[in-house]
Amino acid sequence: MEKIRRTKIADVFKAPKFGSTVDVKGWVRTIRGNKYVNFIHINDGSTVHNLQIVADVEKFGIDFFKPITTGACIHVVGTLVESQGKGQNAEIQADSIEVYGTADPETYPLQKKGHSLEFLREIAYLRPRTNTFGAVFRIRHHMAYAIHKYFNDNGFYYFHTPIITASDAEGAGSMFQATTLDLNNVPRTETGEVDYSKDFFGGATNLTVSGQLEGELGAMALGAIYTFGPTFRAENSNTPRHLAEFWMIEPEMAFYDIHDNMDLAEDFLKYLIRYALEYCKDDIEFLCEHFDKELLDRLNAVVANDFVRLTYTEGVEILEKSGQKFEYPVYWGADLQSEHERYLVENHFKRPVILTDYPKEIKSFYMKQNEDGKTVRGMDVLFPKIGEIIGGSEREADYDKLVQRTKELNMNTDPIWWYMETRRFGTAPHAGFGLGFERLILFITGMTNIRDVIPFPRTPNNAEF
Ligand code: 4AD
Numbered sequence: 001m002e003k004i005r006r007t008k009i010a011d012v013f014k015a016p017k018f019g020s021t022v023d024v025k026g027w028v029r030t031i032r033g034n035k036y037v038n039f040i041h042i043n044d045g046s047t048v049h050n051l052q053i054v055a056d057v058e059k060f061g062i063d064f065f066k067p068i069t070t071g072a073c074i075h076v077v078g079t080l081v082e083s084q085g086k087g088q089n090a091e092i093q094a095d096s097i098e099v100y101g102t103a104d105p106e107t108y109p110l111q112k113k114g115h116s117l118e119f120l121r122e123i124a125y126l127r128p129r130t131n132t133f134g135a136v137f138r139i140r141h142h143m144a145y146a147i148h149k150y151f152n153d154n155g156f157y158y159f160h161t162p163i164i165t166a167s168d169a170e171g172a173g174s175m176f177q178a179t180t181l182d183l184n185n186v187p188r189t190e191t192g193e194v195d196y197s198k199d200f201f202g203g204a205t206n207l208t209v210s211g212q213l214e215g216e217l218g219a220m221a222l223g224a225i226y227t228f229g230p231t232f233r234a235e236n237s238n239t240p241r242h243l244a245e246f247w248m249i250e251p252e253m254a255f256y257d258i259h260d261n262m263d264l265a266e267d268f269l270k271y272l273i274r275y276a277l278e279y280c281k282d283d284i285e286f287l288c289e290h291f292d293k294e295l296l297d298r299l300n301a302v303v304a305n306d307f308v309r310l311t312y313t314e315g316v317e318i319l320e321k322s323g324q325k326f327e328y329p330v331y332w333g334a335d336l337q338s339e340h341e342r343y344l345v346e347n348h349f350k351r352p353v354i355l356t357d358y359p360k361e362i363k364s365f366y367m368k369q370n371e372d373g374k375t376v377r378g379m380d381v382l383f384p385k386i387g388e389i390i391g392g393s394e395r396e397a398d399y400d401k402l403v404q405r406t407k408e409l410n411m412n413t414d415p416i417w418w419y420m421e422t423r424r425f426g427t428a429p430h431a432g433f434g435l436g437f438e439r440l441i442l443f444i445t446g447m448t449n450i451r452d453v454i455p456f457p458r459t460p461n462n463a464e465f
């Protein structure tokens with residue numbers, strides 16, 4: 001007999017050739033049956049929909065089915081027939097079944113009943129095998145691809161910025177050190193400080209918090225670049241929106257001002273949502289049905305409406321006049337909390353908001369300074385359910401102003417001397433922003449905890465798997 005090739009389950013449903021012989025492989029989600037027939041539902045990760053295998057008990061013998069329990073992996077060859085029941089269009093009448101691997105029902109943690117997301121986090125090594133996480137991680141993949149496609153189609157170059165760096169891009173100081181020094185026997189200088197000249201790189205280094213500074217160098221040569229890589233922040237913030245290791249997309253463009261930057265951010269986000277609606281339809285519908293009934297409406301609303309653009313000062317006025325009780329006080333100069341951001345988006349404007357021109361004290365040193373001496377050309381894009389999804393700015397292109405700002409902040413510019421120099425060699429207006437990849441995935445999937453949109457989350461006290 002001619003050997004037939006394995007078909008992915010998604011392809012079985014896409015164009016079913018009834019009457020043909022198919023070869024499928026997958027993990028058992030459920031098995032139920034009676035004296036005559038067993039119905040085995042399998043999933044191979046290619047779609048959220050399970051494929052039903054119909055197996056004659058007499059043909060295989062009762063004992064044959066004993067090892068075929070939830071979690072086992074099987075290989076089935078059989079005839080594709082039109083499905084009688086509701087649900088999928090096709091099912092398979094099994095001719096042969098091979099068991100690749102069993103999963104002891106006594107110890108396999110994923111039984112068919114619905115598990116809580118909290119429990120599934122504890123077994124992150126198996127949770128991709130659930131419908132929910134299968135859907136989330138497929139969407140995550142498609143979004144990563146769409147990001148590259150968007151930038152490639154629009155003439156941006158993918159620019160790889162380093163993971164290990166000597167600079168603190170955000171000046172926030174919450175960095176993971178990268179060292180090969182023996183922590184039990186740290187070399188010291190004569191004055192008792194750690195002697196980093198003995199360290200691997202001959203100086204202190206850390207994991208990057210942002211690729212922006214090097215990204216700017218790329219933009220000032222290639223015109224428009226983007227980064228897309230992991231970033232690390234050792235903030236001890238145990239919130240549903242923060243990870244210690246997260247992925248960030250950072251476009252940086254020469255000759256863009258803050259308005260061009262906002263136009264790009266809005267167009268980019270709408271493109272990604274439209275892409276998800278087109279290419280992740282089944283998975284989004286599944287998540288909508290099981291977790292968040294308003295998900296589809298919310299996605300469609302963001303695509304359909306213009307984002308509101310207003311200054312931080314105007315935003316704070318609205319919040320002060322709102323009469324709303326917030327946990328954190330709001331006043332001019334305060335760093336806005338997600339409750340404030342969400343009030344503007346969800347209650348006041350009922351659409352995404354781009355806030356601009358923040359007080360310089362609460363933003364990074366590199367943002368372009370406004371004439372008023374108080375605010376900078378920063379912009380945050382605020383989304384429903386999320387709050388800040390993008391942070392960015394027009395950059396300070398003037399050497400003297402940049403130097404003066406770093407002095408006001410008492411910054412040591414030695415590790416970023418090269419960044420400062422670019423303002424002396426062919427400086428130009430430029431701008432960029434950072435999109436938190438996991439925050440985007442939160443929005444697209446309707447999940448509410450950032451730990452549930454990355455396969456293996458890193459948070460304070462947790463680096464398992
Ligand atoms: O606002 P942030 O800190 O901006 C920067 O890092 C700039 N260098 C970006 C730029 O202009 N090129 O971070 C950007 C985005 C935030 O808006 C948020 O979506 C996400 O990154 N983010 C986090 N996501 C998950 N966990 C964390 N701890 C995050 N911190 C920031």
Ligand code: MG
Binds near residue numbers: 388391
């Ligand atoms: Mg920010």
